[in-house]
Amino acid sequence: MPHFARPASRRFDPAALALAIALTLVMVWAAADWQASHVYPMRLHVQMHLASFALFGAVWARGLPRLGLAWIVGALWMFGLAHEGWQIVGHHHGFEGGDVLIDGLGGTLGALLARSPLLPRAGRSQAAG
16 A cells, blocks of 8 residues: 555644644634734735635644545635634624635645645654555
8 A cells, every 4th residue: 555545643743733723723813803904915815815724724634634634624614614704703894705715725725735645744654655
């Protein structure tokens, strides 16, 4: 069996999971605090959503290596939907459906890249395979 097809030997990667939880808290804060939208120039709005959710997807996919990718991607899309919903109250603007799409695509991209067979996976020896 090719080394990338073998399941990871650990249920979770402690460092990646801790980073994923911390990033989740930051994302909740960013949706709730209107000042968070002023951290970067508005001309980078789409790129920041895509990049932040790609990182978000990557750390969750690396943090939970035994959880199926479909579960992680589904949760990322639901979190993106909730994140944009929280912004209605926190940022005092209407629902941004385009941002949900960008968040979901970014999270999916990050999770796919994190699970790529070209990258080393948590719980797998570099000498294996």
